[in-house]
Amino acid sequence: MYYDYFAGGAGDEVTLRANEASLARLALVPRILRGSARRELGVTLLGTRASMPVLVAPTAFHRIAAPDGERATVRAVAAADTIMIVSMASTVAVEDIAAEAPGAKLWFQLYIQPDRGFTEAIIRRAEAAGCTALVITVDSPALGRRERDDRNDFHELPDGMRCENLRIGDAPGDVRQITMSPEISWDHIAWLREITDLPIVLKGVLHREDARLAAEAGVAGLLVSNHGGRQLDTVPATIDVLPEIVDAAGGLPVLMDGGIRRGTDVLKALALGASAVALGRPVVWGLAAEGEQGVKGVLERIRDEVDHALVQCGCASVRDLDRSFVRCHP
Numbered sequence: 001m002y003y004d005y006f007a008g009g010a011g012d013e014v015t016l017r018a019n020e021a022s023l024a025r026l027a028l029v030p031r032i033l034r035g036s037a038r039r040e041l042g043v044t045l046l047g048t049r050a051s052m053p054v055l056v057a058p059t060a061f062h063r064i065a066a067p068d069g070e071r072a073t074v075r076a077v078a079a080a081d082t083i084m085i086v087s088m089a090s091t092v093a094v095e096d097i098a099a100e101a102p103g104a105k106l107w108f109q110l111y112i113q114p115d116r117g118f119t120e121a122i123i124r125r126a127e128a129a130g131c132t133a134l135v136i137t138v139d140s141p142a143l144g145r146r147e148r149d150d151r152n153d154f155h156e157l158p159d160g161m162r163c164e165n166l167r168i169g170d171a172p173g174d175v176r177q178i179t180m181s182p183e184i185s186w187d188h189i190a191w192l193r194e195i196t197d198l199p200i201v202l203k204g205v206l207h208r209e210d211a212r213l214a215a216e217a218g219v220a221g222l223l224v225s226n227h228g229g230r231q232l233d234t235v236p237a238t239i240d241v242l243p244e245i246v247d248a249a250g251g252l253p254v255l256m257d258g259g260i261r262r263g264t265d266v267l268k269a270l271a272l273g274a275s276a277v278a279l280g281r282p283v284v285w286g287l288a289a290e291g292e293q294g295v296k297g298v299l300e301r302i303r304d305e306v307d308h309a310l311v312q313c314g315c316a317s318v319r320d321l322d323r324s325f326v327r328c329h330p
Ligand SMILES: Cc1cc2nc3c(=O)[nH]c(=O)nc-3n(C[C@H](O)[C@H](O)[C@H](O)COP(=O)(O)O)c2cc1C
Pocket: 005, 006, 007, 019, 057, 058, 059, 060, 087, 088, 089, 109, 137, 203, 225, 226, 227, 228, 229, 230, 257, 258, 259, 260, 278, 279, 280, 281, 282, 284
């Protein structure tokens, strides 16, 4: 049941498969004889420095994967010196995640709730815990139809686990408290900009017109995402829409997630204009297999792969990549 929750997608899982398949269809075209002994992998995103262009995507319920849950994840992410986007649906409170690894670089993912007071209270907790950006998930006006979860009847957390960030006032921290609301609109983004100084990233942008509107709305960045194929099935693979979103985003930093498994995938996304990418399931698998060490292993392996792929492409920096490094082969 838990494996299916982590692994699964919506509907026939067409989009889930497409994310990896579309990356695999792209070829990298390396350059030669560009003599450089060292590589620079670091990037600065919305004022936060990360030691590599690979972030940890927000994924819910880490205590289902490993006893320490998000505490183990954050220790590994801090050791790797990259950014953890904490899920609003984490099973360890954002304050406790921050306290576990002082100096960890945290962003906070939010599903805007119809109750603005409740939403604001969650944001205040994230701010006070030291999160430096808000990642607003905008691809969920309704929860995706996940047939594996329906078959398994997985709709609540095991005993003893809660959505700790939702325990505000007398709210119990129950999964069912999270409302995926079709009423959320650009007005809510304008409201968020009034109530917080944190930079806002919109997560789940797939349509180029929305990238243009987002730039107009004054957000700080975009995350091209189809929620790992878990929301609307048959939407495009993220790598396939990335270039047009970058073109429409008016210079905003554009991040991407979905199907990134190897250093070569990271290079393809960067070459097509992403400032960085994020990993969802690979982090969960590392956590489930070996806790903190497992997440460290995933992050260090992909760092090494990015470095190696850069060498092989004749690049001294992630900034040296451009669209000429990628070809589509059918
Ligand atoms: C088990 C699981 C839980 C997730 N939980 C959240 C979440 O709480 N909030 C959110 O915005 N996205 C969530 N996502 C989506 C991820 O942030 C990300 O978009 C996706 O996993 C990236 O694709 P990948 O798994 O192929 O790397 C979740 C994904 C998975 C697999």
